[in-house]
Amino acid sequence: MAHFDDKAMPFGNKWMDERIGLNTLKRVLNTEYWIPKDINFLWAMGMVLAATFGILVVSGIFLLMYYKPDVNLAFDSVNYTIMSEVGYGWFWRHIHGVGASIVFLIIYIHMFTGIYYGSYKRGRELIWLSGMGLFVAFSAEAFSGYMLPWGQMSYWAGMVITNLFSGGSLEAYGLVEWIRGDYVPGDAYLTRFFMLHVLLIPLAIIGLIVLHFGTLRLPHVNNQEGADIDYKESAELWKAGKKKESKVIPFSPVFLSKDLFVMGVYFIIFFYLVFYNFEFSMDPVNFDPADGLKTPAHIYPEWYFLWSYEILRPFSKDIGLIAFGIAQIAFVFLPFADRSPNVAPAHKRGLFNIWFWVLLIDMIVLTAMGKLPPTDPVFAMIGLVSAVLFLAMGPLLVLITMFEKKIEKGA
Amino acid sequence: MRELKIFAIVAFFSLLTYYLVEPYAHHEMHKKVDTEGNEIHSESHGFKYDGKPDIAEAHRAKNKALVESKTAFWADVAKIGQLKGNASAGQSHFASCAGCHDANVNMGGVIPPVLDHAGAIYDKNYLIALIKDPAIASNIDHKYKDTGNHPMGAIKFMMPDDQSIADVVAYMLEHKAGEVTPKEAYEEACMRCHAVRYGKLPQLGDTPKFKHEKDSLAHKIKVIEEQDRVKAYMGKLPPDLSIMIRARSEHFMKTFVENPQSQLAGTSMPRVGLSAEGYEKVEAYMVSTGDPSKAKREAVGPWVILFFVIFTILAYLWKKSQWKDLH
Numbered sequence: 001m002a003h004f005d006d007k008a009m010p011f012g013n014k015w016m017d018e019r020i021g022l023n024t025l026k027r028v029l030n031t032e033y034w035i036p037k038d039i040n041f042l043w044a045m046g047m048v049l050a051a052t053f054g055i056l057v058v059s060g061i062f063l064l065m066y067y068k069p070d071v072n073l074a075f076d077s078v079n080y081t082i083m084s085e086v087g088y089g090w091f092w093r094h095i096h097g098v099g100a101s102i103v104f105l106i107i108y109i110h111m112f113t114g115i116y117y118g119s120y121k122r123g124r125e126l127i128w129l130s131g132m133g134l135f136v137a138f139s140a141e142a143f144s145g146y147m148l149p150w151g152q153m154s155y156w157a158g159m160v161i162t163n164l165f166s167g168g169s170l171e172a173y174g175l176v177e178w179i180r181g182d183y184v185p186g187d188a189y190l191t192r193f194f195m196l197h198v199l200l201i202p203l204a205i206i207g208l209i210v211l212h213f214g215t216l217r218l219p220h221v222n223n224q225e226g227a228d229i230d231y232k233e234s235a236e237l238w239k240a241g242k243k244k245e246s247k248v249i250p251f252s253p254v255f256l257s258k259d260l261f262v263m264g265v266y267f268i269i270f271f272y273l274v275f276y277n278f279e280f281s282m283d284p285v286n287f288d289p290a291d292g293l294k295t296p297a298h299i300y301p302e303w304y305f306l307w308s309y310e311i312l313r314p315f316s317k318d319i320g321l322i323a324f325g326i327a328q329i330a331f332v333f334l335p336f337a338d339r340s341p342n343v344a345p346a347h348k349r350g351l352f353n354i355w356f357w358v359l360l361i362d363m364i365v366l367t368a369m370g371k372l373p374p375t376d377p378v379f380a381m382i383g384l385v386s387a388v389l390f391l392a393m394g395p396l397l398v399l400i401t402m403f404e405k406k407i408e409k410g411a
Numbered sequence: 412m413r414e415l416k417i418f419a420i421v422a423f424f425s426l427l428t429y430y431l432v433e434p435y436a437h438h439e440m441h442k443k444v445d446t447e448g449n450e451i452h453s454e455s456h457g458f459k460y461d462g463k464p465d466i467a468e469a470h471r472a473k474n475k476a477l478v479e480s481k482t483a484f485w486a487d488v489a490k491i492g493q494l495k496g497n498a499s500a501g502q503s504h505f506a507s508c509a510g511c512h513d514a515n516v517n518m519g520g521v522i523p524p525v526l527d528h529a530g531a532i533y534d535k536n537y538l539i540a541l542i543k544d545p546a547i548a549s550n551i552d553h554k555y556k557d558t559g560n561h562p563m564g565a566i567k568f569m570m571p572d573d574q575s576i577a578d579v580v581a582y583m584l585e586h587k588a589g590e591v592t593p594k595e596a597y598e599e600a601c602m603r604c605h606a607v608r609y610g611k612l613p614q615l616g617d618t619p620k621f622k623h624e625k626d627s628l629a630h631k632i633k634v635i636e637e638q639d640r641v642k643a644y645m646g647k648l649p650p651d652l653s654i655m656i657r658a659r660s661e662h663f664m665k666t667f668v669e670n671p672q673s674q675l676a677g678t679s680m681p682r683v684g685l686s687a688e689g690y691e692k693v694e695a696y697m698v699s700t701g702d703p704s705k706a707k708r709e710a711v712g713p714w715v716i717l718f719f720v721i722f723t724i725l726a727y728l729w730k731k732s733q734w735k736d737l738h
Contacts, residue, residue: 037737040417041414042417076609079653080653083703083704084609084700084704090707091711094708105425109421109425243736244738249737254733254734254737257732257733257734258730258734260726261723261726261727261729261730264719264723264724264726264727267722267723268720268723271712271716272716275709275711275712275715275716279433280429280432282657284659285658287655287701297440298440303428303432306432360424364424364428367431367432368431368432371431371432372435372436
């Protein structure tokens with residue numbers, strides 16, 4: 001039976017501690033949540049992502065007050081009501097649009113940081129897997145949100161992506177109709193994607209973020225050298241005031257102070273884009289209202305989906321779908337495909353280093369080719385080669401890391 | 412410093428990706444090529460009209476007769492441009508224009524536009540060309556077997572000689588110029604075909620306020636009937652221009668308005684013949700309906716960024732104090 005002090009001041013520190021273990025929470029989540037000292041600004045991307053998600057939620061709430069999920073009203077509720085009639089409606093919309101695009105840039109930076117430093121290995125597999133869950137959820141959130149303004153690109157991207165579920169030669173058009181609630185994207189389609197965008201997927205994202213943070217607590221975040229830190233020893237040193245000797249810092253306030261500075265720099269860039277350079281995140285084609293009788297000359301996804309789109313495009317129907325399917329789940333297997341015993345930055349891992357940079361450049365090439373017109377034979381060829389290369393990267397990783405030499409401690 | 416080196420690498424790959432998917436991809440997507448695969452550069456000519464793009468189009472179509480007739484036509488236009496026009500002589504000619512242009516009824520497909528500010532918003536050379544042959548001037552002669560079948564084709568018999576063309580143009584430049592608002596410029600140049608629903612401006616102009624729903628519906632029917640006539644003439648109802656300013660790039664808008672064929676070969680949209688000043692006015696109207704937050708954006712932006720600069724400086728000082736005896 002717990003002890004409750006009758007004299008404790010309501011909502012005071014002691015009162016709260018007795019009821020929800022406030023001091024334990026503070027210790028476990030803040031003051032004695034140890035973060036390695038040997039890190040760089042890339043370690044702040046997690047908090048930058050959390051902040052961007054927060055901004056998307058807040059701006060989304062404002063937009064939700066005026067948006068109308070109806071094929072006859074949606075386009076004008078966004079482009080007229082929110083942009084012309086609602087005070088600062090344009091501000092929240094541009095924040096939401098730029099945020100949705102930039103969040104993927106930060107996700108990719110965060111992902112490639114994890115790959116570079118081997119932060120998905122030896123106890124950190126679940127961090128990677130829950131992160132992949134977040135990537136899938138964010139992708140679904142981005143796609144469903146893209147439907148809402150009901151412009152030409154909303155409609156036609158919706159048409160193309162839902163068509164993928166027909167499974168090529170399987171011709172499962174029943175499934176496609178079930179997903180759309182109609183033969184073509186229409187009102188039933190818009191309202192269900194609206195629900196997904198504002199309720200179900202955000203709920204899933206919040207749950208996954210909690211899981212992602214949870215998986216991080218015991219293995220701790222990685223560090224720049226992949227060093228295996230004795231957290232007990234380092235924590236004792238810190239608590240004894242030997243800050244120089246200790247290899248760790250507490251999450252709050254030391255790690256957080258650096259996070260906040262990186263966030264500041266990030267928000268300067270972010271709001272520069274919101275005010276002066278937002279076109280990249282709001283495709284002009286989507287300012288034409290949806291028209292089922294007028295296919296746009298070029299249909300392409302937003303930039304963050306281009307690399308996987310390009311893995312679909314250069315092949316014949318069925319092979320393309322299979323390749324696309326593989327590309328969607330390929331990264332999930334990373335912790336198990338990397339057979340190397342080393343947790344170390346890529347530049348210390350020989351062939352893996354080359355593999356890393358080839359992967360990065362290949363994905364940028366795929367991204368570019370995904371938007372360029374495939375009618376140009378040169379672009380089509382580059383697209384095909386880089387798609388095949390991407391598919392080969394998985395088996396190559398297994399092969400390379402199988403023979404990777406163990407790096408000796410202190411070497 | 413290591414952190415800056417890492418930042419440089421991240422920035423480099425981010426900007427490279429941006430360049431490839433935005434400026435480069437859009438350039439490649441909208442590239443126009445001729446039958447030999449050579450790129451056709453469509454540049455703005457500063458809203459001056461001398462027929463060179465039209466002659467170049469005829470060259471690309473390998474239509475010798477068309478090259479000759481267009482060259483001759485625009486040479487004639489240049490010649491008339493040299494003539495000294497007499498505005499008071501032009502006034503009597505202009506009276507015959509008003510018969511159609513002030514009637515406010517659909518004639519042969521569209522409502523002939525009001526000419527109250529024609530001298531202020533249209534280019535002089537273009538006005539001359541239009542009076543000489545409306546179909547060739549507006550570069551939609553491919554629609555007509557005989558350019559005399561153009562709804563304004565009868566003009567050929569009303570302005571029999573070059574001097575009368577010079578006179579009536581001189582009259583418009585002198586007496587139909589005056590100060591023009593962006594909305595007036597839009598109404599005179601574009602409204603007969605393109606509605607702007609965000610400006611509550613259909614093809615018939617501002618919608619009056621009606622006391623009874625019956626009258627409002629009756630007006631709506633009139634608008635629909637007018638749209639049907641325009642549709643019958645143009646082949647499809649020309650798009651609403653409410654937010655066209657955001658749906659097309661600045662380069663597209665300028666080159667398209669100067670010469671619709673350059674961006675949309677075969678389109679039935681005629682060249683409008685706006686001068687640089689005229690286009691500026693029309694553009695201002697389109698910004699007011701399609702991108703009304705532009706001015707506010709520019710006013711608020713610096714303050715928000717300043718806020719985060721101060722935020723960053725404070726955060727940096729805090730970070731320094733927290734990390735000062737760690738190494």
